[in-house]
Amino acid sequence: MSTRKSSQKLRLGVNIDHVATIRNARGIRHPDPVRAAGLAVRAGADGITAHLREDRRHISDEDIATLSDVLTVPLNLEMAATDEMLEIALRHRPHAVCIVPEKRQELTTEGGLDAAGQHNRLKHYVDELVRAGSRVSLFIDPDKSQIDAAMTLGAPVVELHTGAYCELSGKPQEEELGRIQSAAKYGASLGLEVHAGHGLSYDTVKPIAVIPELHELNIGHFLIGEAIFHGLEASIKQMRRLMDEARA
Ligand code: PXP
Numbered sequence: 001m002s003t004r005k006s007s008q009k010l011r012l013g014v015n016i017d018h019v020a021t022i023r024n025a026r027g028i029r030h031p032d033p034v035r036a037a038g039l040a041v042r043a044g045a046d047g048i049t050a051h052l053r054e055d056r057r058h059i060s061d062e063d064i065a066t067l068s069d070v071l072t073v074p075l076n077l078e079m080a081a082t083d084e085m086l087e088i089a090l091r092h093r094p095h096a097v098c099i100v101p102e103k104r105q106e107l108t109t110e111g112g113l114d115a116a117g118q119h120n121r122l123k124h125y126v127d128e129l130v131r132a133g134s135r136v137s138l139f140i141d142p143d144k145s146q147i148d149a150a151m152t153l154g155a156p157v158v159e160l161h162t163g164a165y166c167e168l169s170g171k172p173q174e175e176e177l178g179r180i181q182s183a184a185k186y187g188a189s190l191g192l193e194v195h196a197g198h199g200l201s202y203d204t205v206k207p208i209a210v211i212p213e214l215h216e217l218n219i220g221h222f223l224i225g226e227a228i229f230h231g232l233e234a235s236i237k238q239m240r241r242l243m244d245e246a247r248a
Pocket of ligand 1: 015017051100108109159196197199219220221222
């Protein structure tokens, strides 16, 4: 675990996708992810994250339009690098866009974007989104070559995939944490803003939150699940408390 201290506040972006997953299970309007976003802000979320997937399995186009209109905190739109998503992002010009890989059959975003291998395909999307004024981040594995690729692509932010760290235990988990720490340090040394997210829970958040180079964590599924037992606001406040304790 890192012992270096960071003075900056670690932002919490609350991902509301899975409120929409529950809504869509019935094809009706309840529970409304936009209402959940309002509660998340009240509970201390610094931003709202929503992934508009190609198959629209959770967040809808209408959700993105409404969030763009009503949110009082920054919207972070997660999207695949496709022409359809680019057109939607350019229409709404969210504060931030996080480009993620997307496979049709996956249950969730399984791994980071291959920024290194897909430079030519991604460049156009990064350029257009930067030009539109959105803060562009690339969701990548904690890997030096991917960070170098993000730099070459001109993305100002990288989000490090914490999914593998969250699923592992024991020594392999410690090693994965070490990869995330090194990647955060390396990214920051190049002048990138470094975020992290995926799979984080009360049990896994602190060793990530303490990494001094991180500016933002994006957390969703665990919080929406925990909300069933303790309510959304209480769950977000508890996550915020753990992040603050890690940074204290
Ligand atoms: N960050 C990114 C880029 C993601 O794609 C996701 C999942 O949509 C998250 C963070 C949040 O992951 P989780 O829902 O597992 O907390």
